[in-house]
Amino acid sequence: MNIEIVTIGDELLLGFTIDTNAAHLARELAALGVRIVRRATCGDDADAIAAAVREALERTGAVITTGGLGPTADDMTKPAIGSIFGRGMVLDPDILVALEARWLKRFGHELPASNRQQAMVPERATILANRHGSAPGIWLEDDRQRWVAMLPGVPREMRGMLADTLIPQLRERLPVGGSVVRSKTLRTANIAESALADKLGDLARGVDGLSLAYLPGNDGVDLRLTSHGRPARDTEQRLTAAAQRVREKVGRFIYGEGDDDLAALMLAECAARNATIAVAESCTGGLLGMRLTAVPGSSRVVQGGTIAYANAVKVRELGVAQSDLDAHGAVSEPVARAMATGARLRFGTTIGIGITGIAGPDGGTPEKPVGTVWVAVDMDGEVHAVRAVLPGDRSEIRYRAAQLALDRLRRAFEHDVDATGWTARG
Amino acid sequence: MNIEIVTIGDELLLGFTIDTNAAHLARELAALGVRIVRRATCGDDADAIAAAVREALERTGAVITTGGLGPTADDMTKPAIGSIFGRGMVLDPDILVALEARWLKRFGHELPASNRQQAMVPERATILANRHGSAPGIWLEDDRQRWVAMLPGVPREMRGMLADTLIPQLRERLPVGGSVVRSKTLRTANIAESALADKLGDLARGVDGLSLAYLPGNDGVDLRLTSHGRPARDTEQRLTAAAQRVREKVGRFIYGEGDDDLAALMLAECAARNATIAVAESCTGGLLGMRLTAVPGSSRVVQGGTIAYANAVKVRELGVAQSDLDAHGAVSEPVARAMATGARLRFGTTIGIGITGIAGPDGGTPEKPVGTVWVAVDMDGEVHAVRAVLPGDRSEIRYRAAQLALDRLRRAFEHDVDATGWTARG
Numbered sequence: 001m002n003i004e005i006v007t008i009g010d011e012l013l014l015g016f017t018i019d020t021n022a023a024h025l026a027r028e029l030a031a032l033g034v035r036i037v038r039r040a041t042c043g044d045d046a047d048a049i050a051a052a053v054r055e056a057l058e059r060t061g062a063v064i065t066t067g068g069l070g071p072t073a074d075d076m077t078k079p080a081i082g083s084i085f086g087r088g089m090v091l092d093p094d095i096l097v098a099l100e101a102r103w104l105k106r107f108g109h110e111l112p113a114s115n116r117q118q119a120m121v122p123e124r125a126t127i128l129a130n131r132h133g134s135a136p137g138i139w140l141e142d143d144r145q146r147w148v149a150m151l152p153g154v155p156r157e158m159r160g161m162l163a164d165t166l167i168p169q170l171r172e173r174l175p176v177g178g179s180v181v182r183s184k185t186l187r188t189a190n191i192a193e194s195a196l197a198d199k200l201g202d203l204a205r206g207v208d209g210l211s212l213a214y215l216p217g218n219d220g221v222d223l224r225l226t227s228h229g230r231p232a233r234d235t236e237q238r239l240t241a242a243a244q245r246v247r248e249k250v251g252r253f254i255y256g257e258g259d260d261d262l263a264a265l266m267l268a269e270c271a272a273r274n275a276t277i278a279v280a281e282s283c284t285g286g287l288l289g290m291r292l293t294a295v296p297g298s299s300r301v302v303q304g305g306t307i308a309y310a311n312a313v314k315v316r317e318l319g320v321a322q323s324d325l326d327a328h329g330a331v332s333e334p335v336a337r338a339m340a341t342g343a344r345l346r347f348g349t350t351i352g353i354g355i356t357g358i359a360g361p362d363g364g365t366p367e368k369p370v371g372t373v374w375v376a377v378d379m380d381g382e383v384h385a386v387r388a389v390l391p392g393d394r395s396e397i398r399y400r401a402a403q404l405a406l407d408r409l410r411r412a413f414e415h416d417v418d419a420t421g422w423t424a425r426g
Numbered sequence: 427m428n429i430e431i432v433t434i435g436d437e438l439l440l441g442f443t444i445d446t447n448a449a450h451l452a453r454e455l456a457a458l459g460v461r462i463v464r465r466a467t468c469g470d471d472a473d474a475i476a477a478a479v480r481e482a483l484e485r486t487g488a489v490i491t492t493g494g495l496g497p498t499a500d501d502m503t504k505p506a507i508g509s510i511f512g513r514g515m516v517l518d519p520d521i522l523v524a525l526e527a528r529w530l531k532r533f534g535h536e537l538p539a540s541n542r543q544q545a546m547v548p549e550r551a552t553i554l555a556n557r558h559g560s561a562p563g564i565w566l567e568d569d570r571q572r573w574v575a576m577l578p579g580v581p582r583e584m585r586g587m588l589a590d591t592l593i594p595q596l597r598e599r600l601p602v603g604g605s606v607v608r609s610k611t612l613r614t615a616n617i618a619e620s621a622l623a624d625k626l627g628d629l630a631r632g633v634d635g636l637s638l639a640y641l642p643g644n645d646g647v648d649l650r651l652t653s654h655g656r657p658a659r660d661t662e663q664r665l666t667a668a669a670q671r672v673r674e675k676v677g678r679f680i681y682g683e684g685d686d687d688l689a690a691l692m693l694a695e696c697a698a699r700n701a702t703i704a705v706a707e708s709c710t711g712g713l714l715g716m717r718l719t720a721v722p723g724s725s726r727v728v729q730g731g732t733i734a735y736a737n738a739v740k741v742r743e744l745g746v747a748q749s750d751l752d753a754h755g756a757v758s759e760p761v762a763r764a765m766a767t768g769a770r771l772r773f774g775t776t777i778g779i780g781i782t783g784i785a786g787p788d789g790g791t792p793e794k795p796v797g798t799v800w801v802a803v804d805m806d807g808e809v810h811a812v813r814a815v816l817p818g819d820r821s822e823i824r825y826r827a828a829q830l831a832l833d834r835l836r837r838a839f840e841h842d843v844d845a846t847g848w849t850a851r852g
Contacts, residue, residue: 015452026441285719286712293711307731
């Protein structure tokens with residue numbers, strides 16, 4: 001089943017609201033095996049709504065809209081789409097009764113006249129109940145089984161109606177054993193998109209119903225494998241086999257799947273080993289501590305840390321040797337190592353992590369360009385350090401430096417600490 | 427000028443990525459007086475891209491696309507749109523040279539073969555420089571002045587190219603004296619949306635061409651005033667007058683305008699007063715230090731800090747009295763005060779900031795529910811503390827606690843430290 005989505009609202013079109021409904025709809029429908037072929041957004045304008053929905057309907061015969069069902073004057077989705085089907089507007093007594101009851105219960109007074117219009121629906125419409133708000137959804141269908149489902153724009157109401165009503169309804173319409181979509185995301189750190197592409201090429205090329213997407217972000221590059229086809233079993237098997245091939249080629253760079261968070265994984269690993277962590281942060285200024293303590297229950301593992309932004313603090317609080325600062329500079333291997341060990345000893349933990357680097361925009365030199373960071377992990381006195389030249393702006397460099405530190409901790413746990421991937425460059 | 431936007435990418439269509447580019451583009455273009463009449467999203471499919479862009483081009487003759495300019499095989503925007511204009515693909519030697527130089531400089535090795543395709547462009551294309559990434563933008567125009575501007579999908583690159591290149595180019599094409607949209611955002615902290623609404627009501631009601639929007643976020647509630655009409659001068663004056671009225675009513679809660687960052691404002695204030703800062707963080711775990719050091723040049727002000735997650739660390743590193751911990755608990759006024767003073771003394775700064783709280787999801791009690799935080803600011807030995815019960819989930823509570831601490835510093839500078847607004851509740 002191919003479907004198009006039309007999201008309606010001046011706020012969306014003008015960019016004052018970011019359209020999260022479209023993404024949610026897309027994910028839910030893809031999981032059903034429904035294919036979204038296009039999405040459109042138009043403003044609160046009857047002609048624009050009618051035009052966008054009519055064109056979508058001509059292409060796919062199946063359209064879901066969000067927005068424009070509320071009580072305000074600029075909500076005109078129902079009449080606009082009704083006109084496409086040649087349906088006039090009529091008052092639905094059931095909706096009116098429900099609205100009036102809701103208002104009395106909720107606000108202790110009668111339904112304002114401006115809200116009565118919420119009870120107006122196109123002729124021969126199917127009402128989609130809204131347990132989460134006052135504006136019901138509408139299903140319109142013509143004698144050629146072409147249909148439009150109108151959902152509210154308020155995300156909570158839209159999501160509720162989608163789950164309660166629309167998805168069950170769509171399931172009934174899907175061919176038995178129909179095409180489904182399955183996807184799996186493998187999360188990599190410490191390697192560049194281009195290096196991954198060189199190793200993986202396009203695994204999916206030539207494999208029917210399989211696609212591989214490279215999704216670079218601050219956590220690293222996510223590899224999204226998507227498999228679609230029928231029956232579901234073959235689709236699953238194709239996905240599993242592809243994931244296996246990816247792991248064979250770049251497994252050492254993969255730290256997790258789906259939306260795994262490297263900090264949470266490392267905390268769980270530490271907890272399992274009764275390990276504790278202290279951090280010593282210079283260029284990240286607390287970002288690593290923030291990420292670790294963002295995880296509920298992290299207090300079992302994280303004792304604390306020192307934000308050593310000034311060099312004097314590195315010396316006084318962490319025992320970094322002034323001679324190392326003078327000889328090698330603050331962004332250097334001996335300083336990173338001393339920071340990691342200093343944190344471990346000062347806070348009496350089993351693990352110390354040190355980060356020092358040049359986040360920019362200033363402070364770069366030919367030998368140490370902006371993005372240069374040294375990260376060290378001290379595990380029970382065994383210290384590993386790595387240098388990286390991280391891409392991006394100041395905030396990206398800082399975030400990536402913390403992610404690199406977490407990835408080095410992962411590597412230390414896996415006894416795989418030789419510098420590899422893009423962080424080894426330069 | 428009417429424009430349509432086409433955003434390209436399976437990730438957008440499948441909902442794995444939320445389309446923030448479209449919103450940013452819309453806001454920037456609306457400010458120019460350009461009217462966006464429709465937005466479409468299609469996947470990484472050459473036919474789908476060509477169809478969506480062709481239809482948009484037929485309606486408006488002016489289209490901006492984002493995405494699909496990268497090095498991977500699924501990036502096919504350029505050839506697809508080139509085909510609409512009947513243009514083949516050619517290698518642009520300038521882009522290739524720039525790409526190669528960029529890679530050598532950045533990664534110290536040669537351009538991977540997979541990245542060469544970024545130098546392929548449609549015939550007779552105008553190149554839009556990309557200072558923020560490797561994929562340049564493309565401007566294609568036919569002899570009827572119908573044009574398509576192709577921007578990258580990476581938000582930072584798209585925004586940079588829009589500001590550097592596309593907006594200046596569009597300005598030249600706009601009619602003089604047309605209707606314009608101007609907006610101004612006033613940023614508040616430390617007061618709830620409902621409290622603001624009680625004080626402001628709808629300032630804009632009954633004022634033609636003026637609107638006021640409440641935009642709550644983790645930084646606080648932003649007040650967005652939008653004025654539209656012609657001529658530009660009257661539109662500006664309407665906006666200025668409205669902003670003045672807002673400041674008269676809720677000025678003490680306003681810390682900045684536009685995208686002002688409270689941390690950056692406080693660092694500038696400290697620098698102007700030769701003040702230095704040290705932080706002591708418990709529930710925020712480094713988030714405040716991270717925010718302060720996110721600002722370039724912050725090393726002039728920020729000396730360092732202690733992440734005191736464990737109580738033993740609070741006592742040993744910051745001189746918190748064990749008796750206070752026993753008598754009042756870690757989330758209490760005396761502990762927050764001792765943390766602020768301990769940080770100031772330990773790091774030898776003029777200002778110390780202490781944060782202790784219950785970020786949840788566990789650890790709440792009837793007297794100290796999840797969200798309870800105590801924040802203290804020690805300025806040259808004068809200590810102010812405030813309690814708040816912050817809404818939201820763990821990450822929101824942590825972020826808001828840091829924002830509250832920064833706002834208390836602002837209040838301390840302004841000698842306006844009595845607790846007001848929502849943070850005083852509970």
